[in-house]
Amino acid sequence: MSDQPRRPRRPAKPYRRPKKDPVRILAFEALRAVDERDAYANLVLPPLLRKARENGDFDARDAALATELVYGTLRRQGTYDAVVAACVDRPLREVDPPVLDVLNLGAHQLLGTRIPTHAAVSATVELARVVLGDGRAKFVNAVLRKIAQDDLDGWLERVAPPYDEDPEDHLAVVHSHPRWVVSALWDSLGGGRAGVEELLRADNERPEVTLVARPGRATTTELLDEEAAVAGRWSPYAVRLTEGGEPGAITAVAEGRAGVQDEGSQLVALALAGAPVEGPDRMWLDGCAGPGGKAALLGALAAERGAVLLASEKQPHRAGLVAKALAGNPGPYQVVAADGTRPPWRPGSFDRVLVDVPCTGLGALRRRPEARWRRRPEDLDGFAPLQRGLLRTALESVRVGGVVGYATCSPHLAETRAVVGDLLKQFPDTELIDARPLLPGVPDLGDGPDVQLWPHLHGTDAMYLALIRRTG
Numbered sequence: 001m002s003d004q005p006r007r008p009r010r011p012a013k014p015y016r017r018p019k020k021d022p023v024r025i026l027a028f029e030a031l032r033a034v035d036e037r038d039a040y041a042n043l044v045l046p047p048l049l050r051k052a053r054e055n056g057d058f059d060a061r062d063a064a065l066a067t068e069l070v071y072g073t074l075r076r077q078g079t080y081d082a083v084v085a086a087c088v089d090r091p092l093r094e095v096d097p098p099v100l101d102v103l104n105l106g107a108h109q110l111l112g113t114r115i116p117t118h119a120a121v122s123a124t125v126e127l128a129r130v131v132l133g134d135g136r137a138k139f140v141n142a143v144l145r146k147i148a149q150d151d152l153d154g155w156l157e158r159v160a161p162p163y164d165e166d167p168e169d170h171l172a173v174v175h176s177h178p179r180w181v182v183s184a185l186w187d188s189l190g191g192g193r194a195g196v197e198e199l200l201r202a203d204n205e206r207p208e209v210t211l212v213a214r215p216g217r218a219t220t221t222e223l224l225d226e227e228a229a230v231a232g233r234w235s236p237y238a239v240r241l242t243e244g245g246e247p248g249a250i251t252a253v254a255e256g257r258a259g260v261q262d263e264g265s266q267l268v269a270l271a272l273a274g275a276p277v278e279g280p281d282r283m284w285l286d287g288c289a290g291p292g293g294k295a296a297l298l299g300a301l302a303a304e305r306g307a308v309l310l311a312s313e314k315q316p317h318r319a320g321l322v323a324k325a326l327a328g329n330p331g332p333y334q335v336v337a338a339d340g341t342r343p344p345w346r347p348g349s350f351d352r353v354l355v356d357v358p359c360t361g362l363g364a365l366r367r368r369p370e371a372r373w374r375r376r377p378e379d380l381d382g383f384a385p386l387q388r389g390l391l392r393t394a395l396e397s398v399r400v401g402g403v404v405g406y407a408t409c410s411p412h413l414a415e416t417r418a419v420v421g422d423l424l425k426q427f428p429d430t431e432l433i434d435a436r437p438l439l440p441g442v443p444d445l446g447d448g449p450d451v452q453l454w455p456h457l458h459g460t461d462a463m464y465l466a467l468i469r470r471t472g
Contacts, residue, residue, distance in 0.1 A: 018134075020130055023062050023065050023069070024069065024123060024124070024127045026066050028127060028131055030048055030066075030070045032097075040368055072108045073107075075203075078173065078373070080103075080111070084107060106121065106124035110144065110148050121141070121144045121145065121148060124144055156174050161173070168186070171196065185411065195456075201456070203365040204366075206244075206366070208242055208244070209245065209247055209260060210232065210238055210240050210260070210261060211223050211240075211261070212238060212260075212266050212293070212297060213239065214257055214296055214300045215297075216300050217252075222258075224239055226245075230242055234460075238261075261293040261294075262463075263458075265460075265461065266297060268463055269294045269354070270297075271435055272405035274438045275405070277351050277469075280351060283350045284302045284350060284353075287397070289313045289335070292321050292322035299326050302331055302333075303329060306331070309329075310345070311326060314337065314338065314340060319335055319336070323335045340390050341390060347396045348398070349399070351401075352403055354394075354404075355407070356407040357391070357415075359387065359409060359412075361375070363410050363463060366461070395468065398470050401469070401471075405466070405467055408463070411452055416452070417466075420468070429472020430468050433469055435448065438467070442458060443458075451466075
């Protein structure tokens with residue numbers, strides 16, 4: 001036994017309570033809602049931000065940071081998952097989802113923002129102490145310190161397979177899309193590596209807010225008076241808010257005279273309204289009208305010509321949204337809650353019909369980045385019968401000489417040309433109309449006669465449109 005005196009023990013450090021950071025706590029809550037409830041960030045985040053502002057916790061800069069943390073983390077989730085997986089000693093599926101959300105939030109701050117490394121690590125560890133507890137916060141701290149040892153380019157060299165060995169998997173990791181989505185987009189777009197990389201990059205950029213001035217109710221001149229507002233690229237009714245903002249605070253939007261609507265969605269409605277029909281032009285149908293953006297624009301255009309719009313939506317609560325969007329329309333209209341595959345109207349009742357069918361939404365990944373992780377290839381099989389059924393009803397509902405517009409917010413060939421091709425075979429008394437001249441000034445529309453819009457080429461969602469005339 002040693003005769004040396006024992007060293008006195010250091011007094012234990014007093015426990016320090018974690019600092020609560022309202023911005024990062026809100027971002028974490030939004031990510032958990034997306035993960036746990038299959039919620040969409042664009043629906044979850046606004047009420048959280050509004051409540052925080054009402055409580056006095058947030059200013060405009062706080063709201064901007066929280067928004068960037070949520071959307072940035074969701075957009076780059078696949079890349080960050082690969083980086084985190086390289087820094088933990090277990091399969092990623094064994095990391096608790098709340099812990100993984102905190103790690104991805106930290107990874108985005110380290111690799112995707114200009115937040116200094118020390119601040120990103122310390123703020124995320126403090127968040128972990130608040131929402132996960134001190135024990136798991138130590139794990140978060142250790143992982144984030146490994147991530148901080150390199151920048152994004154360095155990590156991509158380490159975790160992404162070489163392009164020459166596996167092009168699709170390389171692009172999937174580098175641009176944070178599931179491999180099957182990369183493959184589907186590449187097939188639809190065609191061409192080489194440069195084009196698909198531009199598309200994938202565009203999916204990861206924050207889209208501008210685009211407004212529509214509903215004809216007869218508002219003007220673009222009125223909307224252009226707003227701060228940082230510029231004219232749309234293609235639609236004569238579009239105005240872009242280049243610095244974002246809160247559209248609901250704009251008077252014309254609050255009054256329903258204008259709305260938030262992607263320019264690609266506006267172009268679809270305008271093309272259908274501009275397509276030549278033979279004979280009368282009195283009755284229009286929006287057969288999948290919810291939540292009401294296209295219906296409101298079509299209703300206003302119909303009113304200018306003395307036509308009547310019938311807006312049909314299967315889900316009653318969505319039919320209510322359509323009715324709200326159409327309220328105050330300058331001409332006659334009607335909203336019904338009806339199944340578009342078993343309609344209550346007679347065949348041949350309409351001169352123009354639009355069906356913007358339910359789909360995987362792969363064309364709107366800029367706005368709903370979480371959808372890329374939520375969708376599966378087998379979802380295509382689930383949508384296929386409904387898409388064909390709705391187009392079949394649309395073709396039965398239009399009179400001879402009238403026009404049907406088939407639209408999707410997905411560029412997947414199984415949801416676009418495959419559906420149209422199948423129904424044209426079933427309805428030999430139909431013909432495709434060249435839709436390209438009905439989008440004047442819009443470049444890069446391909447060989448036609450249908451139209452596929454792209455985020456990287458047109459600054460819109462990847463909307464698809466085929467125009468079909470009944471001839472028999």
